[in-house]
Amino acid sequence: MKQKRKYLVALMLCMQFLTSGPLVTADEVKEEVSPRLKKQQELLVKEPPKNNRDVLEVSTNENSSSYQARPIKDTWDFIEQIGEDARQIGQEENLYASVMIAQAILESGNGQSQLSQPPYFNLFGIKGEEVSFTTIEDNGKGQIYPSLASFRQYENYEESLQDYAHLLKTGLINDKNFYKGAWKTEAENYQTATKFLTGRYATDIHYNEKLDEIISTYHLINYDENTEERANENDDYIFPVPNAYITSQFGKHDSDFHRGIDLAVAEGTPIKAAKSGKVIQSDYHPSWGNYIAIKHADGLTTLYAHCSRNLVKVGQRVQQGQTIALVGTTGNSTGPHVHFEVNRSESLVQEQLMDPLEVLKIKE
Numbered sequence: 001m002k003q004k005r006k007y008l009v010a011l012m013l014c015m016q017f018l019t020s021g022p023l024v025t026a027d028e029v030k031e032e033v034s035p036r037l038k039k040q041q042e043l044l045v046k047e048p049p050k051n052n053r054d055v056l057e058v059s060t061n062e063n064s065s066s067y068q069a070r071p072i073k074d075t076w077d078f079i080e081q082i083g084e085d086a087r088q089i090g091q092e093e094n095l096y097a098s099v100m101i102a103q104a105i106l107e108s109g110n111g112q113s114q115l116s117q118p119p120y121f122n123l124f125g126i127k128g129e130e131v132s133f134t135t136i137e138d139n140g141k142g143q144i145y146p147s148l149a150s151f152r153q154y155e156n157y158e159e160s161l162q163d164y165a166h167l168l169k170t171g172l173i174n175d176k177n178f179y180k181g182a183w184k185t186e187a188e189n190y191q192t193a194t195k196f197l198t199g200r201y202a203t204d205i206h207y208n209e210k211l212d213e214i215i216s217t218y219h220l221i222n223y224d225e226n227t228e229e230r231a232n233e234n235d236d237y238i239f240p241v242p243n244a245y246i247t248s249q250f251g252k253h254d255s256d257f258h259r260g261i262d263l264a265v266a267e268g269t270p271i272k273a274a275k276s277g278k279v280i281q282s283d284y285h286p287s288w289g290n291y292i293a294i295k296h297a298d299g300l301t302t303l304y305a306h307c308s309r310n311l312v313k314v315g316q317r318v319q320q321g322q323t324i325a326l327v328g329t330t331g332n333s334t335g336p337h338v339h340f341e342v343n344r345s346e347s348l349v350q351e352q353l354m355d356p357l358e359v360l361k362i363k364e
C-alpha cells in the first residue's frame, strides 16, 4: 500500500536535533525501507550528539567527561510548556515523565530546534515520513556533509509526547518489549530507566548521565507524581502567622526583586506550615537567616525565613498549621518578620517563584 505523502524540505544549518533519536521506530520496521533511506538512517545514527551545547556544559579531562546543567530560563519555560502533558501521559502509560521531559529537553535543545517548533512539534526526533530535513552534519573529524532524513510531524507537543510514549510501550514490530526496561513497572527509578535507554533509544553512551543531570537540576521527579492524589487534597494554603501586617509585597521594587512577602509579627510568634508537606530544608543562610522550606504534595514549595529558631528537621513530615519555627530577625532583616515564599520548584530558583498572595487566594 502506497500512501501519498507530503514532503516538506527545509535546510537546517544547525545540527541541534539530529543526534540521538530512536535507532529504529515501529513504522520503519513495518514498512519496506528503501536502501537509500536506510543509508541515510545509518548516517544519522552514527552521528555523535551535538545538541547539548545550550542544555549542558561538558567538562572533559583525559579520561572522562562529566555533564553539568546550568539552570536556565529557557529550560524552565520549556518544562512549563510540556510538563503537565508529560505528567499525565506518564501516569497513563506507566512511564517516567521526568525521563520523557529530560529527553525532550535534550533532543530538542529546549524546544529550540527547528524540528521541535511549529509546524512540526517533533520533540524527540522520532522518524517518520512527513517531514524531510536536509541537515548539514559533521562526521566528527570536522568534515561536513549534507544528509537527508525524514521525521514525523505533529499537531502539538502533546501529540509528540503521546507518540513517544506509544513507541516506548509498543517497541518494535519484531520486539514489542524493546523499551520495556524503561517502564515504571520494570525500572525501580528514573536512573534505571535512563540507563536502559542508553544505547537503545540513543547511541550516545553518555545519554543517561546527561538525562540524570537534567532531571536532578530541574527536579523533574515532581512530574512523576500523580496529580489525582493531589486533587483529593483540597485544603487551601493558610497564612504562616496570624494577624500579620504585610510590610512588603512580592515582585519588583524599583530595581530589586522581592522573592516573597514580608509578614511583620512579634518575635517568638509560632510560624505554622502553610500546608502539610515534607521539610526539605532547615538551615541558615546569610540573607534568609534561619529558614525552612517545605515541599507540598501539589508540587509547590513554601519557604519561611528570618526565624529565631527552626523547630523541624529535614525529612520530617508536617501537618498544615503545625508549628515549624519561631519568628525572628536573623539574616538580612531589620525587624521581626516572616519572609514567606512560594515556589513551583523545590530548587527555589527565582524564575519559578509565585506571588504568595495568589496561592493564599488573596489575589486572583
Ligand SMILES: [Zn+2]
Pocket (backbone or CB within 6 Å): 248, 258, 259, 260, 261, 262, 338, 339, 340
Ligand atoms: Zn522579604
